[in-house]
Amino acid sequence: MNKEIYGNLIFELSNQNRKGYKLPKNDFPDEDVIPEKLRREKEPQLPQVDEPTVVRHYTNMSTNNFGVDTGFYPLGSCTMKYNPKINEQIASDDSILSAHPYQPDSTVQGNLELYFNLQRFLSEIGGMAEFTLNPYAGAHGELTGLMIIKAYHESNGDTKRNKVVVPDSAHGTNPASAAVAGFDVVEVKSLPDGTIDVESLKAVLDDSVAAVMMTNPNTLGIFEKNIPQISEIVHESGALLYYDGANLNPLLGVARPGDMGFDVMHINLHKTFSTPHGGGGPGSGPVGVRKGLEKFLPYPKVVRKTDGSFSIMTDDKESMGSISPTLGNFDVQVKALTYILSLGKEGLKEAGSLATLNANYIKEKLKEYYLLPIEGVCKHEFVFDGLKDKSTGVTTLNIAKRLLDMGYHAPTIYFPLLFHESLMIEPTETESKETIDQFIEAMKKIAKEATENPEIVKSAPHHTPVTRPDDTEAALHPVVTWNDLKQQNNNV
Numbered sequence: 001m002n003k004e005i006y007g008n009l010i011f012e013l014s015n016q017n018r019k020g021y022k023l024p025k026n027d028f029p030d031e032d033v034i035p036e037k038l039r040r041e042k043e044p045q046l047p048q049v050d051e052p053t054v055v056r057h058y059t060n061m062s063t064n065n066f067g068v069d070t071g072f073y074p075l076g077s078c079t080m081k082y083n084p085k086i087n088e089q090i091a092s093d094d095s096i097l098s099a100h101p102y103q104p105d106s107t108v109q110g111n112l113e114l115y116f117n118l119q120r121f122l123s124e125i126g127g128m129a130e131f132t133l134n135p136y137a138g139a140h141g142e143l144t145g146l147m148i149i150k151a152y153h154e155s156n157g158d159t160k161r162n163k164v165v166v167p168d169s170a171h172g173t174n175p176a177s178a179a180v181a182g183f184d185v186v187e188v189k190s191l192p193d194g195t196i197d198v199e200s201l202k203a204v205l206d207d208s209v210a211a212v213m214m215t216n217p218n219t220l221g222i223f224e225k226n227i228p229q230i231s232e233i234v235h236e237s238g239a240l241l242y243y244d245g246a247n248l249n250p251l252l253g254v255a256r257p258g259d260m261g262f263d264v265m266h267i268n269l270h271k272t273f274s275t276p277h278g279g280g281g282p283g284s285g286p287v288g289v290r291k292g293l294e295k296f297l298p299y300p301k302v303v304r305k306t307d308g309s310f311s312i313m314t315d316d317k318e319s320m321g322s323i324s325p326t327l328g329n330f331d332v333q334v335k336a337l338t339y340i341l342s343l344g345k346e347g348l349k350e351a352g353s354l355a356t357l358n359a360n361y362i363k364e365k366l367k368e369y370y371l372l373p374i375e376g377v378c379k380h381e382f383v384f385d386g387l388k389d390k391s392t393g394v395t396t397l398n399i400a401k402r403l404l405d406m407g408y409h410a411p412t413i414y415f416p417l418l419f420h421e422s423l424m425i426e427p428t429e430t431e432s433k434e435t436i437d438q439f440i441e442a443m444k445k446i447a448k449e450a451t452e453n454p455e456i457v458k459s460a461p462h463h464t465p466v467t468r469p470d471d472t473e474a475a476l477h478p479v480v481t482w483n484d485l486k487q488q489n490n491n492v
């Protein structure tokens with residue numbers, strides 16, 4: 001731990017009897033309230049600090065992290081959209097914060113109405129008949145969708161469909177979800193233009209395939225223009241077509257997966273609908289189905305009764321079952337609904353188009369310096385295959401690290417796996433032209449440095465609190481609690 005940068009740990013700032021509060025003496029006989037066996041034996045060892053010290057400590061720590069509130073965050077495939085502050089304000093309302101998932105229906109009618117309305121809006125946006133908002137993330141939505149597909153085939157007595165087909169450009173969660181749902185995964189190659197090879201797809205479609213999972217635009221930011229034909233051959237084979245909605249952003253208000261022939265889809269509210277997801281959550285992965293598949297959706301379900309009131313239905317014979325004990329991450333749902341209502345139909349359409357424009361602008365400005373493996377118009381994101389001139393040995397990892405020195409979060413690197421030096425950029429619609437131009441200049445500067453002074457790029461970052469941590473070690477053995485090393489040594 002580098003003290004000069006991080007400062008002291010809060011425990012090291014502790015001073016005997018220093019306090020940030022003053023309470024009157026407790027005259028409540030707590031012995032009578034808490035039974036002896038439930039009381040702690042020893043006072044907890046908490047840091048003793050005054051209020052300004054605590055505030056400064058945590059404020060300083062927060063600025064050691066990069067976030068979308070501190071700078072441009074062009075992470076591809078993740079849609080790191082700016083989270084408007086009004087979302088937080090609405091989601092922090094006491095009626096939302098203090099609601100309990102098991103409160104009687106009659107006491108949370110307003111909240112159930114929000115759930116119901118968001119489900120209707122998503123159905124309209126996706127071109128689906130009905131949505132469930134219960135899954136907690138995109139991957140959880142994929143699992144839900146595949147379980148719905150399984151329930152559908154089983155209801156037809158069609159039990160030998162044990163395969164799920166995914167293109168080689170798919171996000172890793174697609175094959176993983178298929179495996180968790182009990183299917184065998186079949187991979188289909190992409191063509192040089194980045195779209196799925198329809199002939200190869202045809203070759204694997206038979207009566208053992210339950211579903212084909214597609215992302216459109218795909219993870220290269222390319223629109224799968226053969227989707228009508230794909231939909232036709234998939235349905236002819238008796239399989240269903242699943243839409244991974246992580247890339248829905250550029251299509252908002254312009255095109256709908258339901259109209260393209262998709263039967264089941266998920267949406268990542270924490271991507272397309274602007275709720276924050278740095279650090280892994282909380283997320284929300286609603287799943288929508290086309291007409292005829294509604295009965296397989298999971299419970300609990302929110303239903304509107306004939307008198308206009310709402311209730312939670314907790315059982316349903318034909319349903320795939322339950323994927324979560326409650327109605328999902330309600331605070332994330334509220335933020336998404338706030339975003340949809342504040343933008344409106346026209347605003348959503350504008351967001352998708354602007355995201356696409358921004359991505360194409362960056363791509364065209366930088367393709368002279370970075371290798372663009374797939375030419376042409378992209379949607380909301382695109383992929384470079386590292387530098388055009390790789391002779392000095394500067395890699396995509398080096399470029400990503402050097403961007404941190406210049407105040408930008410790195411784009412997604414080494415994904416998709418189709419290229420060796422993938423660098424995947426997604427600017428979103430919320431960035432100004434000035435920010436985007438500054439980013440383009442930074443990328444050009446790095447390309448220039450890579451030729452003239454490659455060492456400075458290879459040894460980057462030079463200005464961040466941590467330089468190059470051991471990613472594997474950090475993931476395998478994270479240190480998440482404070483340990484008093486002195487005390488530990490004494491105990492040995």
Ligand SMILES: *Cc1c(COP(=O)(O)O)cnc(C)c1O
Nearest residue numbers: 077137138139171173244246268
């Ligand atoms: C992010 C993403 C997923 C997984 O979503 P999570 O919410 O992270 O579980 C699936 N597919 C694609 C294309 C993605 O970008």
